[in-house]
Amino acid sequence: MSETTQAVILLSGGLDSTVVAAYAAENYDKSHFLFADYGQKTVERERQAFDDMVDRFQPASARVLDLTWLRELGTAANSALFDEGVKLTAENRSSEYVPARNTVLLAAATALAETLEADAVLIGSTGGDRTCPDNSPAFIDAFRTVIREGTMTDRPITVVAPLIKLDKIGVIRLGMELNAPFELSWSCHNNQGDVACGQCSNCEARRGAFAELGTADPISYEQ
Numbered sequence: 001m002s003e004t005t006q007a008v009i010l011l012s013g014g015l016d017s018t019v020v021a022a023y024a025a026e027n028y029d030k031s032h033f034l035f036a037d038y039g040q041k042t043v044e045r046e047r048q049a050f051d052d053m054v055d056r057f058q059p060a061s062a063r064v065l066d067l068t069w070l071r072e073l074g075t076a077a078n079s080a081l082f083d084e085g086v087k088l089t090a091e092n093r094s095s096e097y098v099p100a101r102n103t104v105l106l107a108a109a110t111a112l113a114e115t116l117e118a119d120a121v122l123i124g125s126t127g128g129d130r131t132c133p134d135n136s137p138a139f140i141d142a143f144r145t146v147i148r149e150g151t152m153t154d155r156p157i158t159v160v161a162p163l164i165k166l167d168k169i170g171v172i173r174l175g176m177e178l179n180a181p182f183e184l185s186w187s188c189h190n191n192q193g194d195v196a197c198g199q200c201s202n203c204e205a206r207r208g209a210f211a212e213l214g215t216a217d218p219i220s221y222e223q
Contacts, residue, residue, distance in 0.1 A: 006030040006060070006118035007160070008109045013049025015206055016124035016163055018185040019171055021057055022178035023162045024122055030060040032116060034109055037064055038101065039071025040081045042192055049186040056181050061116075065108055074098040081189060088189040093131050093201040096189065102134035106143050106159065114153045126163045126171055131201065137164055168209035176215075183218035195220045 007028040011017045012035065024031045035050040037043050047064070054062045071082050080086040080095035088095060102123070109121040125135040133139060140161050147157050163171050175182060187206050188196035196203050198221035210217040 004029045005120075006032065006113075006116060007120040007122050008032045008034055008113045008116070008118050009059075009122045010034055010036070010105055010109050010124070011050055011053060012036070012124070013046045013053060013185060014124065014187045014202070015168075015175070015182060015185045016126055016171055018049075018053065018182065019175040019178065019180045020122050020124045020162060021053055022175060022180035025057055026178060028120070031057065032112065032118065033057075033059045033062040034112060035062075035064045036067050036105055036108075038067040038098065039069075039074070041084050042081075042186075042189060045186050045188070045192045049184055052184040053181070056184060063112070065105075067104060067108075070098060070101060070104065074101075087197070088200040090199070090201045090204045096201065097132050100134070102132070102139070103143070110147055110151065110157060113157045114151050117153065117155050118157065119155065120158050120160045122160045122162065124163055125161045127165045127167055137161075140164060168205045169212055172209050172213060172215070185219070187219075191222075195222055198222050 005028045007024045011033045075082045077099050079098045080088050187202040189200040190197040
């Protein structure tokens with residue numbers, strides 16, 4: 001009898017991580033969802049998307065990670081993800097960066113994976129136009145080395161980034177093949193309600209990709 005495969009999925013509720021959740025459902029026997037509250041201004045809306053994904057996918061476990069201490073560091077670094085008074089747009093997208101956020105997220109997910117004796121940690125890093133260096137293939141490879149050198153598990157853990165070679169159009173195409181629930185996802189960096197801003201880099205990339213594919217985006221936008 002083959003061993004049960006398990007994966008820890010870093011799930012923000014965004015479009016990319018939604019596709020990763022659907023990918024995990026197809027490729028692993030058990031999924032464990034991990035949401036990070038790092039003090040971001042859209043945390044309530046992202047948490048709603050996460051909770052909706054939990055209802056849809058029924059993972060083996062779902063946890064919320066308290067990383068609110070990152071807010072102080074991100075604010076000091078002028079990240080607009082925390083500033084209600086700053087609207088993120090495609091022009092100021094570099095302000096999305098939070099110092100070492102993905103390093104912290106992957107470390108936490110790895111700790112959980114080691115405890116659960118899981119096989120993999122899944123992250124929604126993509127190819128194409130990339131803003132933050134901690135979403136790059138080089139960073140993912142480097143963290144795989146960190147896991148090999150820094151854990152004591154007998155069962156190897158790897159970081160899996162199934163979207164790393166795909167642009168946003170490719171991500172949506174894969175999501176369609178996997179029946180990913182795009183209608184439950186939330187990508188906007190500015191808004192909390194039911195209508196996304198349409199201006200931030202996430203909204204712009206998402207809207208443009210759906211339009212390029214000639215497919216309706218199931219969420220609504222201000223403009």
